[in-house]
Amino acid sequence: MRLKELAQHLGLSQTTVSRALNGYPEVNEATRHRVSEAAARLGYRPNASALRLATGRAGAVGMVLRGSEEFGPHTSEFLGGLGGRMADAEIDLLVTTVASQHDEMAAYRRLAASQKVDAVVLHSPTLRDERAELLLDLGIPFVLHGRTEIGRPVPWLDIDNEGALERATNHLLDLGHRRIALLNGLKGQTFVEHRERGYRQALAARGIGFDKTLMGNSIFTDEVAFRLAQSMLELRPRPTAFLAGSMMTALGVFRAIRQAGLQLGQDVSMIAHDDVFPYLNADNMYPTMSTTRSSMRQAGTRIAELIGQILAGKPAEQIHELWPVELVLRESSGPAPAR
């Protein structure tokens, strides 16, 4: 069913039908009613490509994912939130997967040149993110999930990683811990640097030296975390507490602690960052896990809204949101063992 046929069927011009359906005021109410009734009955929907060509709007938002690494649980939670809200606005989500960093830049260029999307969601930034530079240069609107320090104004939404780690570390210090290990993500990524800052600040405020053997930088899988934690537990004196970068990391650390014959929450404490996965609940772990918590899904939802604002013309400089992070204390964090 095309607009043309619908118009013919109704004995009207395409112009009038189009106007009626798009809610323009200069059309008789009776006609409008007749048109929308017929459209609904015949299941008419404008052809997306034609509409896009005519309006110049793509009606889609793009997101580029780096192949295997990035399609983890974090991303899917985020996408769930983002996609949900965008569906409400009848905006499509165009997902592109790429293999390498280089391909990623090319992918943005392609998206821009072919005008497939009206905006882009950028994520997992580094401190000096060249993708953000590129998008600014290309003039394609975007919202960054995270922050970068490229010296140009970028619209962003981020959680307060620095504050979160400062509080978590402080809490462990209050409990008497002095050797606190930090299992962080890969260096270079902004959130990793921010978390390290928070951690160091808390230590420095108490005059506790930074020990680099207690810091690990890796991807967030239980396997790698297990190995890192295992070797850290062999240090003497060994760490009495862990700050885990994700729930997957926490699982690995947990395994290492158990295998070393130690008790989580007594011999060793842990606070993990929880992005709120519906299938991995800190409350259901044994012992229950103390966490710094911030919902990835909610961030996705909100970013969809911010994209909407950008497209509606809100100046990019006015878009930045820093979300506080909850510290939820449960059984996995207890007083440092007497020695």
Place this chain on the structure above:
Amino acid sequence: MRLKELAQHLGLSQTTVSRALNGYPEVNEATRHRVSEAAARLGYRPNASALRLATGRAGAVGMVLRGSEEFGPHTSEFLGGLGGRMADAEIDLLVTTVASQHDEMAAYRRLAASQKVDAVVLHSPTLRDERAELLLDLGIPFVLHGRTEIGRPVPWLDIDNEGALERATNHLLDLGHRRIALLNGLKGQTFVEHRERGYRQALAARGIGFDKTLMGNSIFTDEVAFRLAQSMLELRPRPTAFLAGSMMTALGVFRAIRQAGLQLGQDVSMIAHDDVFPYLNADNMYPTMSTTRSSMRQAGTRIAELIGQILAGKPAEQIHELWPVELVLRESSGPAPAR
């Protein structure tokens, strides 16, 4: 940069430029070279909407996800595989998220009517899947990940869930287990029914009665699995083995076993189905987990190829692939305890 401008710049007609870039034979090699060089230098890329409108092809494949429930780790693995292969073919992936079953049907209708996609990937089917019926009626090409029994030919790719569970159950029976619990997905879904069939067949072949208190149907999260396993372990005589539907389920069962003061692999055995998540490795669990294994990501990759074949005109009746499932024995499955 538009085709028109590029043509003007070169002193050629749009026709020739278009043909040169699209590899038509009737264009002088020298001209073609000149054109593609200029196109590359000026960064020309055809406008996607215009191209789609002119060719009638959308250059995109759609996938509808049911909001929160479905955006789990399974889906993201699958999407990773699917998207990767589709990117090679320069085909976009249009992801739509919906809240309810009803919305999902509407979403397919919309995709069809607005011609946003050339084909659709359908997944998580029920035995009588009405979405498959709808897609057939709408005449929109698709490939089903899984199977359905609606009596009309549907192109599909599936793993041999029935065979997998029959073998896993048989293995446990060989080890002397007689009370084997099955933690399956929600009734109605095809793979759930298939797994149950395999399980029942193995039991029946040894003359062992089916005990419905040993069967659980739920979503695959560790939380629910924990509760189910916990209550099953309170039965007397209690189950000596578990068949877990997913790795998340396995985590929950594991927790229940430990909490009951039992030893996995000795007091109680378990074989879990492993969709091969990079961040949850059966080999790295403690004890290592026996699994029925089949890569979700690979399935996604292959489905992208099948979609390609369908769009290239291969008859849908010729497209069905049944993948065998590996049984990988590790430490979590041992002989039934003497009693």
Place this chain on the structure above:
DNA sequence: TTTGAATTTGAAATCGCTTTGAATAATTCG
């Protein structure tokens, strides 16, 4: 009634590309 304004409708241009059908230039062949 006329007339001027306000409503309502339509014809045609436009978006940026592909493709058909025709025209021109270059080759080949008898």
Place this chain on the structure above:
DNA sequence: CGAATTATTCAAAGCGATTTCAAATTCAAA
């Protein structure tokens, strides 16, 4: 050398919507 191919190129017609500009109709005021 002229006719018949063959190789190149181009003008113009779509694709299916929106939107501009003009026309027709209705209505109210003079």
